[in-house]
Amino acid sequence: MQNLYKPDLMTVTKVRQHTPDVKSVSLSFQDAARAGAFHFRVGQFGIFSAFGSGESTFNICSSSNWSDRIEFCFRKVGRVTEDLWSMEEGDTIGFRGPYGNGYPVEQWRGKDLIFLGGGIAMPPIRCAIWYALENRGDYGDITIVYGARSVRDLVFVDELEEWAKHPRVRVIQCVDPGGETPEWTGEIGFVPTVFERANVPAQNAVALVIGPPIMIKNTIPVLERTGVRMSSVYTSLENRMKCGVGKCGRCNAGPVYVCKEGPVFTFEELRALPMDY
Amino acid sequence: MSAALSQEALRALADGWIKSGRKVIGPVEAQPGRIVFKPLGSGAALYLGAWAPTVNSIKEAVLPRHEKLYSYRIHKDGIQLMDEPEAAGETIVIAAHPCQAAALPVLDKVFNWDLADEFYNRRRAALSVVTLACSSYDDHCFCTSVGLGPASEKGSDAMLYETGGEFVARTFTAKGRALFGDAAEEAPPQHDGPPVRFRAARAREFARKEFDSPFWREHSLACLGCGVCAYVCPACHCFDIVDERRGDEGFRARNWDACQFPMFTLHASGHNPRQRQGDRQRQRIYHKFGVYPEKFGEILCTGCGACARNCPAGLGVLPMVTEIPDAEPLQA
Numbered sequence: 001m002q003n004l005y006k007p008d009l010m011t012v013t014k015v016r017q018h019t020p021d022v023k024s025v026s027l028s029f030q031d032a033a034r035a036g037a038f039h040f041r042v043g044q045f046g047i048f049s050a051f052g053s054g055e056s057t058f059n060i061c062s063s064s065n066w067s068d069r070i071e072f073c074f075r076k077v078g079r080v081t082e083d084l085w086s087m088e089e090g091d092t093i094g095f096r097g098p099y100g101n102g103y104p105v106e107q108w109r110g111k112d113l114i115f116l117g118g119g120i121a122m123p124p125i126r127c128a129i130w131y132a133l134e135n136r137g138d139y140g141d142i143t144i145v146y147g148a149r150s151v152r153d154l155v156f157v158d159e160l161e162e163w164a165k166h167p168r169v170r171v172i173q174c175v176d177p178g179g180e181t182p183e184w185t186g187e188i189g190f191v192p193t194v195f196e197r198a199n200v201p202a203q204n205a206v207a208l209v210i211g212p213p214i215m216i217k218n219t220i221p222v223l224e225r226t227g228v229r230m231s232s233v234y235t236s237l238e239n240r241m242k243c244g245v246g247k248c249g250r251c252n253a254g255p256v257y258v259c260k261e262g263p264v265f266t267f268e269e270l271r272a273l274p275m276d277y
Numbered sequence: 278m279s280a281a282l283s284q285e286a287l288r289a290l291a292d293g294w295i296k297s298g299r300k301v302i303g304p305v306e307a308q309p310g311r312i313v314f315k316p317l318g319s320g321a322a323l324y325l326g327a328w329a330p331t332v333n334s335i336k337e338a339v340l341p342r343h344e345k346l347y348s349y350r351i352h353k354d355g356i357q358l359m360d361e362p363e364a365a366g367e368t369i370v371i372a373a374h375p376c377q378a379a380a381l382p383v384l385d386k387v388f389n390w391d392l393a394d395e396f397y398n399r400r401r402a403a404l405s406v407v408t409l410a411c412s413s414y415d416d417h418c419f420c421t422s423v424g425l426g427p428a429s430e431k432g433s434d435a436m437l438y439e440t441g442g443e444f445v446a447r448t449f450t451a452k453g454r455a456l457f458g459d460a461a462e463e464a465p466p467q468h469d470g471p472p473v474r475f476r477a478a479r480a481r482e483f484a485r486k487e488f489d490s491p492f493w494r495e496h497s498l499a500c501l502g503c504g505v506c507a508y509v510c511p512a513c514h515c516f517d518i519v520d521e522r523r524g525d526e527g528f529r530a531r532n533w534d535a536c537q538f539p540m541f542t543l544h545a546s547g548h549n550p551r552q553r554q555g556d557r558q559r560q561r562i563y564h565k566f567g568v569y570p571e572k573f574g575e576i577l578c579t580g581c582g583a584c585a586r587n588c589p590a591g592l593g594v595l596p597m598v599t600e601i602p603d604a605e606p607l608q609a
Contacts, residue, residue, distance in 0.1 A: 001360070001395045005346040005518065005529065009356055030355070051349050051356050052522035055529075056545075077545045092356040213548065239550065240542050242518045245392045248534070249515035250541060252560070253550070254488070255568045260391065274488035276560075277550050 004245055007049055007094030008034055012087050013069060018155035022120060023085060024061065024073035027093055040064050041102030042127040043236060043264045047244045048072055049094035050083035057241045059263075060098060061123030063130035070095070073123035073155065099244040100263045103128055103208070103234065105135075111206045111232075112140040116219055118191050118211025119148045122155045124236050125210055133166060142169045143200045147191040147215075150179030172198055192218040202226035207233045209267075220267060231268040237277045238263070253277040281443035288320030294369050294456075295319060302338055303371040304331050314373070323372060328413035330586060334511035335370045335377045339384065339400045340533075342508075346396070346518070348528040363399070369456065372409040376420050376581035378432030380511035381406065386573035387514060405452040408433040409444075411468060417582030418471040419595050422606075425579055427470040438465045474595060475604040477566055477576055483601045484563035494555030496600055499590035502554055504535030506561065506584035506593055512577045515541075536560045562597055 010027035017023050029035035042064050049055040056078075062071035076085045087093060105128070113132055117125045125146075132139045144163060148154045154173065164171035173186035174194040180186075187194045191211065205228055209219050216235060223233055239251040239258040251258040254274040265273075282290065294301050295317060304324040305315045312324050312331045350357045370377075381401070388397040411418075411427035420426055430436060435453030437444040445465050446457040483492075507513040517534040521527055534541060537557050543549045551557050569577035578594055585593025598604055 001363075001399065002393070003347060003360065003396075004392055004394055005396075005531070006358060006360070009358065049520075049529075051351055052520055052527050054520040055518055075545070081545075094356075212546070238544055238546075240544055242516065242534075245394075246390060247387060247394055247514075247516075248518070248531075249387075249536070249564070250534070252564065252568060254563075255485075255571050257572075275550070276488075 004247075005096070005243070007047070007055075007096045010070075010093050010095045012089055012091045012093060015088060018073070018157070019153055021076045022073065022153075022155050023076075024071055024123065024155075025084070025087060025093070026062075026069045026071045027095065028069050030092070040070075040098035042105060042131045043103035043124065044098035044100045045244070045263060046070070046072065046095050046097030046099065047241070048074075048084070049096075050080055050087070051092070051094060053080045053083035055094070055096075055242070056080040056084070057244065059124035059127065059236065061127050063127055063134060065131065065134045073120070073126075075120050096244060099259055101261065103264055105131060108132075108206050109138045110140070110204075112201070112204050113142045114195075114200060114202060114205050114207040114228075115142070115144045115146075116191055116195055116207060116209045116211070117144075117146045118215040119153060120155065121210035121212075122146055125208055126156055126159065128208060129163060133163065133169070136166075140168070140204065141201075142166075143198070144169070144171045145174065145191055145195045145198065146172070147174040147176070147189075147194065148179070149176050151175055151181045151184055153179070170198075170200075190218065191215050192222045195219065196222045196225070200226065202228040205232065209233060209235050229268075230271065231266050233267045234264055235267065235270070236263045237265060239277050281440070281445050282437075283443055284325050287325070287437070287444050288323055290456075291317060291320035291323055291371055298366065300366070300368040301371060302335065302368065304329075304373070314370070317371075325372065328411060330415060330417070330582065331374070331377070332583070332587065333509055334380070334581070334583065335373050335406070336380060336384065336511050336514070338368055338370055338404050339381065339397055340514055340516070342533045343530055344396060345528045345530045348526065351522075351525045351527070367403050367405070368400070369405045369407065371407045372437065373406065374411055374581070375408045375427065375429040375431070375433065375436070376418075376425060376579040377511050378406045378408045379420075379425050379429055379579040381432040383512055383569075383573070383575040383577060383579075384514055386575060387569075390573070405434045405456060406432060407435045407437060407446075407453070407456065409437045409439065411470070412439055413468065414471040415582070415586075417586045417593070417595060418580065419474045419582060420580035421470045421472065422474045423477050423576050423578050423580045426467075428464070428467045438467075440465050471580075473606045475598050475601070476606055479604045480562060480566040480598045480601055481570060483604070484559065484567045488559065488563070492601070493559035494553060496597055497553075497555040497558040497592070500537065500554045500558055500592055501590055502537045502539065502557070503589065504537045505587050505589070507535035507537060508533060509583040509587045511579055511581055511583070512565070536564070558592070558597065562594065565594065566598075
């Protein structure tokens, strides 16, 4: 019997701690045949599990070009993530996926890319940034504005610095007022205002905006002023999920099953949906 | 089988099925006036009295309230996953009302769009449904408002019609013929169903257009959020997936869940898209009359009335939907 709910077993190959409560984990398939056959689109998600605690849904935050591993990133907030937090190299994690639609990276070819992220929203943006850098000829200028409440809440900081060294890549880091340290050299302010100050040309851009609802709400008017069309602005919804395969009825946002028809939507699509996310 | 079956003959038939090793589920009078679907120990337990609604639904035959998905053993050097043994074999539901059977073809859709749920499918394939046409109805019944009726054949493999204390069987599928033979009777005269109580199309339109209406909050004030409406519903199918572990062994299972619980949609961040009970009641109506028909072409409600009959606060689909402005049936 084909068991939709039975996970692949994956071995933890690396653990990185980003903040006092955020870690990312690299995984490789224990089954060699599965490892060879596996592929996904950046922007898709997986259901990751700790045996004995349960399953949780996370974006696959690694690039789809990395064939030796997948990565996910999480904040320690509940029973499953407490258990995942204790995982070390060599431990086993369950994985189901890839699920969802992913980013339409083919449609983004020839465009400038604007990535706007807040807090723990960096991982689902990171996979797209790496993908774009690895297919550099397909994309134009890349702008990354990433903010968090405080300096210690920023994740993937080393990679932000690495991306900034690439030609035609502009990285702006910011923290909320009061969240800076004496050594802080980035901007102080919220993502929408920092982005507006940066005066990024957006006529030929697509934007990926992921973050807390308040950040998204305040970013949209700024993007509209730049002239970018709402059909070119993408986000990834975070509705709670259990099955990931359109059965359990949990992730509906109005008429859509976020796990199947999402999690990636344009803001034009979102405007047609009721506020159910 | 052309001859009518007496009650005794019907019970004897059920006994034969049970003796042949099949699981037979039917209505049982658990307490006076309280009829529940249960596996029958013998045909004698089958409730064949005056028309009465059942408390629970037959969906348990295809979607058990608790179902192991797989087990695991935790070793020092890794995890071993173990499939669950095949589910119980052939199952027969007998004497369910047509509103119970009608939910099964509706559920088939969600469990098979894109990816197939084999846990559901193998139970469904092993299930035969023998319905009993309704001879009456109560104030909660509204099958006729959702396109069904007291003798709707949808989802039934065979149907029994009670006439003068005896039962005439008609068969609609190979599964039904395997139970009752080939000779299909003409449909006996049917009883009236409940009057049409609302327009389902209006419920759909209202839920879609009036998503943010205060209507939902105002009509949900009494809701306790207990979820009984979902548990007794033949069509509600939302589930949770949980782990249970003891020592080095454990299993992952799915349990029934309900959209009336605040936790149902609570994000890890603390954000909840459905903060208020009214949002959750709206979801229940919108999913049944809007989302599901749009996606799968079927209303996710068969008009059985179990939600309202069992609600401690007098809510449910019928009390809610009939309050929708202009929901009343159009007069001829």
